[in-house]
Amino acid sequence: MTYLKKIIKSIGYIFLALLVSLCIYTFIVTDIMKKDYVNVFGYTYFVVKTGSMSGTLEVNDIIIVKIDDNPKVHDIITYINDDGNIITHRLVRISGDKLIAQGDVNNVEDEPITKDDMIGIVKLAISPSFLLKLIATFLILFIFLALINFESIIQRFILKESKKCKSGTVPDDIFVTKEKKEEKSTGLTVTIPLSEVIKIQEAQEKAIEEDEEVEVLELEEVIDIENNNIVTKELNSAKEREKELLELISNLLRIKNNTLTTTRLNKKWLTRFQYVYKLAHIINFGDTIELVETVSHPTFKEIYDYDLDKAGLYENLRNKIYDMPIYIFLRILTFAILYNDEEFFDGIFKIMKYKIQIDKNNYFKEIKKTDTYGKRQLKSLITFMQKISDKYDNKNVFELNRIEKYAKLKSYVNN
DSSP states (O other): OHHHHHHHHHHHHHHHHHHHHHHHHHHIIIIISOOSOOOBTTEEEEEOOSSTTTTTSOTTOEEEEEEOSOOOTTOEEEEEOTTSOEEEEEEEEEETTEEEEEOTTOSSOOOOBOGGGEEEEEEEEEOHHHHHHHHHHHHHHHHHHHHHSHHHHIIIIISOOOSSOOTTOOOGGGSOOOOOOOOOOOSOOEEEEHHHHHHHHHHHHHHHHHHHHHHHHHHHHHSOTTTTHHHHHHHHHHHHHHHHHHHHHHHHHHHHTTTOOEEEEOHHHHHHHHHHHHHHHHHHTTOHHHHHHHHHSOSSOOOOOOOTTTTTOOHHHHHHHHTSOHHHHHHHHHHHHHTTOHHHHHHHHHHHHHHHHHOTTSTTTOOOTTOHHHHHHHHHHHHHHHHHHHHHOTTSOOOHHHHHHHHHHHHHHHO
16 A cells, blocks of 8 residues: 555656646746747647637637647647637638638638648547536545544544654554454364463563673673663663563553453464464564565454553553564564453554554664674563463464474575
8 A cells, every 4th residue: 555655646746747847838938939839749728718619619618739730621620810819610621722610600611721820630628617527526525535534534634633653653543443353263272371371471581681691791701891881771771661561561461351360372362373473483584575574464354443542552552662672562462362352462463563564774673683682582482482382282283383484484585
């Protein structure tokens, strides 16, 4: 759709530029150079001033004339008479080198002319009434659309709310309301106690913290701490924000789903679990082409028609999430899956999808090779998902090895 909008916008600009150019060119030729008419790629145009061709051409009709001096009988021609007036009548006879024309409602023929007096042959007539009907049709269509989607029209055209996202904010229009379509689920279900999930998660976080302590010790041996003090503070601040957000969301999902003690991954949720795992590997392999393709065509049906605040995605939280790197999005999506929170999952996915679509420079889609912390977080998520699969996949339904091989193969093909 983005490319289609760009094409339509470009066509609009080209049309406007041509229209302005035509007006300027006409002014120069007729008002400054004092010529009788303009020549635009072999064509010119006039406005009908009299009713001598009524029934075929009406007063104020705009006629498009092909500049030509070889008309046939019954052609409507435009010529300049002896008085210097521009006449548009029908050619009724050719007598030798003389052309005789006559208005359709006139009783007498015009004075004979020669081909030297010819301007051309009328090829098209555009009626002002036709233009008015066209404008009226567009107005009726606009009113009809306004009645169907009144609020959106008001916000877009009256209040002029921009669809462009300001830095650090999420545009509401990515949460478009559509009819919700339920996905069919099967009897195939994997049950996982949430208490066990929390234990696995805590073990993963502890392992990450230990890795960070080792990394800091190694850095202190080779880096001048004073010169890198600002960078270190910024990195630590970013890590703290990520940890606080993940803890906030984890608690939010726990409170929202406080009656849930055991997660049930039926086919619908297993599909999402596999999908997030696949995204993690695609990012790990650095395959941005496959990432865009996979996010643009998810393996599940996106849901709509829900209250963002009720889903827990209030504006302040959405904006906090928006500023996070991509591996945080994947971890939040995994939390939403394990808590079977469909609305929260879909809201986070829409924000991630939007960020990927507008990320022309791959700032969001990639984890740089120098970003060891980001790489470690991503691998930690992959390990976390693998541990859940290893512990509870007694029906061989997760198929994570197959997904990893597929992502690796696609990455090899794209590169």
